[in-house]
Amino acid sequence: MRQAGRALPEYRALKRKHDFLELIRTPDLAAEVTLQPIRRFDFDAAVLFSDILVVAEALGQPYRFRSQGGIEMDFAVRSAQDVDRLTSGAVTERLQYVAEALRRVKSALGGRTAVLGFAGSPWTLANFMIEGGSSDEFTRARTLLHCDRALFTRLLDKVTAAVIDALRLQVDAGADAVQIFDSLGGVISGEAYARASADWIQQIVAALGDRVPVIVFGRGVHDWETLAGTGAQVIGVDWQVRLAEARRHLPGRLAVQGNLDPFVMTTTPEIVAAEAGRILDAMDGAPGHIFNLGHGLPPETKLENLERLVETVRTHRPKTCR
Numbered sequence: 001m002r003q004a005g006r007a008l009p010e011y012r013a014l015k016r017k018h019d020f021l022e023l024i025r026t027p028d029l030a031a032e033v034t035l036q037p038i039r040r041f042d043f044d045a046a047v048l049f050s051d052i053l054v055v056a057e058a059l060g061q062p063y064r065f066r067s068q069g070g071i072e073m074d075f076a077v078r079s080a081q082d083v084d085r086l087t088s089g090a091v092t093e094r095l096q097y098v099a100e101a102l103r104r105v106k107s108a109l110g111g112r113t114a115v116l117g118f119a120g121s122p123w124t125l126a127n128f129m130i131e132g133g134s135s136d137e138f139t140r141a142r143t144l145l146h147c148d149r150a151l152f153t154r155l156l157d158k159v160t161a162a163v164i165d166a167l168r169l170q171v172d173a174g175a176d177a178v179q180i181f182d183s184l185g186g187v188i189s190g191e192a193y194a195r196a197s198a199d200w201i202q203q204i205v206a207a208l209g210d211r212v213p214v215i216v217f218g219r220g221v222h223d224w225e226t227l228a229g230t231g232a233q234v235i236g237v238d239w240q241v242r243l244a245e246a247r248r249h250l251p252g253r254l255a256v257q258g259n260l261d262p263f264v265m266t267t268t269p270e271i272v273a274a275e276a277g278r279i280l281d282a283m284d285g286a287p288g289h290i291f292n293l294g295h296g297l298p299p300e301t302k303l304e305n306l307e308r309l310v311e312t313v314r315t316h317r318p319k320t321c322r
Helices: 009-017 020-025 027-041 054-059 080-084 088-094 096-109 122-131 140-147 149-172 190-208 224-228 243-249 262-266 269-283 303-315
Strands: 045-047 063-065 071-073 114-120 177-182 214-218 234-236 255-260 289-293
Touching (some): 009 020, 009 027, 020 027, 027 045, 027 096, 054 122, 080 149, 088 096, 088 149, 122 140, 122 177, 122 190, 140 190, 149 190, 190 214, 243 269, 255 269, 262 303
Parallel strands (some): 045 114, 114 177, 177 214, 214 234
């Protein structure tokens, strides 16, 4: 589970000494944070500790955390001149710290556990880049899409090339699979989703070829045909729909990942076990199900809930096998 470490006391101890960006940019520290939940829970996969906005920074648009919360970019991309400031050719060089962290994780795990890399989707990244950081309502990217398609395309072309470079870098460093997080996919209407996001994701999946499996997660996106059309091997499903229903609408060749409501992790072990069991029973041993949360882990997650979740998933037996 991505962000599983944020609930751990050992992670919080590191955070008292180092800020978030320092943890990401320092390979030893990023590797340590990646390994912490594996040591404690022995998950089936380690998700590299990083951030989707490292790609924007590698393009030449640095970011920081606002004192009052949220993200602030050094500048907002609002014009052709702003797009020209972005330099996609330097992404691989500028993200070497990501590759080094991944190599250290691979070495430490010695092949016992899969390692997953990731990147934000071009659409999600573009929203932050155009807004200039976090926003209560991401509207500027939608405006650009509808009102200046040429400039939107110029920006997304650059961001897509950068995401391809970032993911290839992670695969070269040893990632066993990669995930594309379209965390803001749900802010665009269903009719516009393909041209705003899915078409660009499809380019990324095609560029990666068959080197590693690709997982696509679109928060708030339930257009199964369009998601399947990206070419991904796995579709991540958020907690807002029934996972078994998504499974029925997706081609059998695709695996599904999800989809426990993250809020459940702030309740009690008994509730966690019941809700996880409900999803597992609904899937009833369906092939290609990767159990996961339906989005990131809340900081308020209780350690005993993580422990019960792992136990529930590992001891569950499909009804057909009972």
